[in-house]
Amino acid sequence: MQLPWRTSARTGLSSGSSVVVATVTGLLLAFVAASAVLCAVSTGNAALSYQVGRTCPQSLAASVNGLAAPSDQVARIDQDAREVARQQGFPQTLFGAYTQPTRLVVGDQQTPYLRVGYRDDAIPNLHAIQGGATNGTWPARTPAHDGHLGLGPLGSEIPPVTAIYQDLTEPVAPFWCSEVTSVVANPLAGDGGSATTAFLPSLADVARLGERLDVSVRFPVATPNTLSEARELAARSDRLADALRKKFAADGLTAYAPVRQSFVAPLAEAAKAQNNVIAFVLPLTAISLLVGLVGVGAMAAQWCQRRQAVLRLLWARGSSPLALGAKALLELVGPLVVGAVVGLVVARFALPWYAPVAELDPGTTTWAALVVLGVVLCAAAVLTGTAALRTHRMFQAPRRRRIPRVLRLIPFELPVAVAAVFSGLSLTRSVPSTGGATPPLDAFALAFPVLVVVVIAGVAARLGRLLLVWSHRLNVWSLPSVQLAVRRLAAASTAATGVVLVGVLAVGTLAVGSSVNHAEQNALASKSGNKIGATTSVQISTSFGQSKEPLPAAVAAHGTVVGVVDRGVSNMVAVDPATFANGAWIDPDRRTEMLDLVSQLGHGAAIAVGGAKIGSSISIPGFAPLHTIGQLPVFPGMPYNIGYVTARSDNTTASEVNSFFLWSSQDSTTVLNQLAAAHIDHIRYQTTDMALDALPFYTVAWTFGYIASVGALLAVIAAASLLLAVGARRKQTALSGALATRMGLRPKTLVVSHLLEFGAVAASVLAAGVTVGLVVAAFSLPRLDPAPWLRPVSVLPDSVMFVLVAVAIGLAVVAVAGWIAVRGVRTARVGELIRG
C-alpha cells in the first residue's frame, strides 16, 4: 500500500469530530441491527414461555386420552404406549386409568362416590395424612371422612385401605395437572358427576374392578425455553403421535386411545406472536438503518469536503476515484467498527430494557454479530461508494448536472403516505364487532402508527426547508435576534432540516411507542381486573354473602364478599362498602372516585355502570327500587355489560342474588390454602393472571416497547447531530458573532438569537413529534385492543409526564447548543479569526 493510504487509519483519528460522528453512526447502525435480531428472538421465546406457563407440563408432548376403554384392553394400551415411547426416545411414560365415579359397597354400607384408579408414581405424589403403606388402597380424605372409612379392609374385590391422603385441590402440583378432572372433585357437578380417586397399587387391581376405564398416558419432557427447542419438541412429539397411532391401529385400539397434541396450538400462537413482532419491527428497523446509512453517506461527503485538497492532489497524481474512496474508508472505518462493536455490546446487555426477558437461543448473539457485520459491510460500501462518486463528480465529470431538480422535488413521503392510508384502512377494518375471539393481529395494520410518523417527519422537514427558502425574503431587522436566527438557520438549512427529520421521527416514534406500550399494559391489567373483580376470585356459599357466617380473619383482611347477578343487559353487583377496598381490583386512575361512590351505597343507593339508566326509582325485577347516586364507566366484576352496583346489605333478603364471590387481593394459592384450612367450600377460582390470553396484549406491548427504544435512540442521534453541527460551525459562528458584537450587537441579543435558532428547531421537532405521536396513538389504540369486547377499551394513557420530560430534554439540548455556540464567541479574538 502506498504511503498516504498506509497512514490513513492514524490520519483519520486526527479529526476529533469525524471520529465521534463515525463512532456514533457505527453504534446506531449496530444497535438497531443487533437489537432487532435480539428483540425478535427474545419476544418469540418470551411468548413461548408464556404459553408453556399456561400449559400443563405433562401435556407438552403428545398424550393419550382414552374414554371408556374396555378394561381388558387397557393393559395393552399401556404396553403399546411404553414400547412406542421407548422407541421414540421419550424416557418416561406416566400411565393412568380411572373408573367412572362409583359407590363401593363395604359390608352393608355404600361409600360416597369415588373413582378407583391407578397412576404411575401416584403414591409418591400424594400426601398421606393417615397410614402410608404402599400396598393397599389410598382414598382421599373427603370421601374417607364422609364414608367413615378408616384404615383396614374394604371388601373382597379391593385391597384394604393402607393410607388416607390429603385431598388434591386446585391449583394442583404439576404432576397432577393433566389429571384434574379425575382427581379433583367438582362440587358444582351433581352426585356421581365428579369424584376424587382412590388409588390402588397396580393397574391390574383397577382393571378387575371397572368394566370401562378412562385412560391417560403422558410423556413428561423437559420444558422448552426457546422457540427452537419447542419446535424440536413438537417434531419429536409428531413422530411419537404418528407411531402411537400406527401401533394402536395395528392392535385395534384406535377407538379407545385417541392421541392428542395439545401443545400444537399454543406453540403456533407463540410463533405467530414472534412473526407479528418481526413483521412490525422490520419497517422501523429498515428506516433506522436507512437513516444510519444516509448518515454514513453524509459522513463520506463531509470527509470529501474536508479532504478536498488532498483528494485533488492525489487525483492529479493519477489516483482513481475508487482508490480515493478506499482512502475515505481507511480513514473512517476504524471508529465506525469500534462504534459497531460497542453498539452490539450495548444491544446485548441492554436487552432487558427494550425486550421481554426470556432465554436466548444459543448462537443468537453470533447471529446478531453476523447481521451487524453485514450492516457494517454495507456501511463500508456506502462510505467507499459515496466518496468515490463524489470525487468522480468533483474531478472527472464536473460538467454533468447533479441530481435533477425535479427528482429532488418528488416527495418521498408520498409512497409512504399511500402505504399509511392503506394500513390505516386495514386497521379500521380489523375491529371486530363483538365476540370473544381475539382479532388476528395484522402486521400491516400495526405498521400504521410508524408510517404516519414517518410521513409527518418528512412533511415537517420539507415544510421547514420551504420556510427557510422563503425566509430569504424575510426582513425583520427590527428584531435583530430573530433576523439573525433565521439567517443562520437558512444558511445551515440542510443540517437544520436533517435534524428536524430525524427529530420528528424520533419523538413521534417515542411518543407512539411508549403510549401504546403503556396503554396495552394498562388495558391488560384493567381488563383482567375488571373481568375477575380482584386478584383472586372464588365462589363461596351464600351463607357468607348473607352475612350468616363470618369469614376467617386472615381471609377477611384482604378480601371482600360480593354478590353477582348476571342478567345480561342489567347486571347487578352487590358489594360490601366497608370491606370493598380490601379485596376488589380498583383501577388506580379512578380509585378516589370509585371508593367515594362505593362508600355512599346503602339504603337503595346504586351506582350506574357503563351508561345504565340513571334516576331516582329504577325498578329491577326482584329488587327494591333503586336510586342512582353516580355513574362509572366500568366497575370490577362487570367486564361486559351495563348494570348497577348496590350495597350487599340491601339485598340480604333478596333471593335473587344467588352467587357470592370472595374477592381477594392475595394470590390464589394463599387464598385457597386459607379457605382449605378453614374448611370453607369453594368453586371456580379465577385469577387476574389467567383471566385473559395475555399474548396478544404482550405482542403489541413488546413491539411498541421496542419501537419506543428505537425512538429514544433516534432522539439521542438527533440531539447529538444538532450539537455536532453546532460544534462544527463553531469557528464560523465565533467569527461572525465576534464581528457582530464589535459592530455594536448587544451580547444579549446574540445569545437570544442563538437560543431562538436552536429553540425553533427543538420546538418544531417537539410540536410535530409529540402531536403526531399522541394523535396517532390515540387513533390506533382502540383498534389495536386485542380484547375490545371487554371493558375498559384501551385509551391513551396520561401523557402529561411524557410531554413534560420531552420539553425538559428539548430545553436542555437547546441550552447546551446555545452554550457551545456562544462560548466560541466570547473566547474568540477577531484578529486571529480573520487570519485563520
Add this chain to the structure above:
Amino acid sequence: MADVLAAQGVGVDYPTPAGAVTAIDGVTVAVPDQGITVFAGPSGSGKSTLLRVLALVERPTRGVVELSGETVSTRSHRQLRALRRQTIALMFQSPLENLLPELTAAQNVIAAAQSAGQAPDLELLGVVGLDGMGDYRVPALSGGQQQRLALCCALARDPKVVLADEPTSQLDDTSAGLVLESLKVLVDRGVPVAVASHDDRVIELADRVVRMRSGRVA
C-alpha cells in the same frame, strides 16, 4: 527540439447558472521538452485553465492536447489517469494543496515517488535546499519551503514535464527567489517546466513566454 505537450485550438467552457462561460478559446501552444515556458497574462486570462488542460486534469471542450506528439485528450479517464501518473507533475497555486499535511517532508517525497511507481530518493531534498528537514511536518515548514518541497515531490516522480501554477504568487521576495532557484535546478536536470505566472521574475527566467489575454493567446 520536440514538444512534450501541445494544445491545438483548445477551448474550455464552464456551465454556470448564468450560462456557459468560456474560460479559454482557440488556444494553440506548445511546451518544448526543455527549458522554462511561461504562460503570462492578467488575472482571469485563462492561465490556470490552460495549465489544467495541459496537465490532463481537465478535458478541453474543443480542440486536442498532444503528449509527445500523440493526441491524448480524447482518451478514457483510466488512460488519462495512467498518463498523469507516469508523465506529468502538476503544482497548484497554494503551497498546501501540493502536499499531504499529515505526513513529514520525507514521507511526502516518498509518497510522490510511489504515486508514479518510482523508487524514492531522499537526496532530492538537498537538491531543493531542504537538507535535514526530512522529519519536519508540513505545517512546520514556511510557505517557500512548502513550495520547494512540492517541487521536490514533482522531481521525485520523474515526470516528462512539470506544470506549475503561479508558484511564487503567495510568497515574499526571498522565498520566491528560493523557489525560482529550485525551478532552475529542475530545468538543469533536464525536466521541461511550464509555469503560469504574471510574476516578472518568473518571466525573466523564461526560455519562452506565451502571453494570454481573455482566454486567447495574445
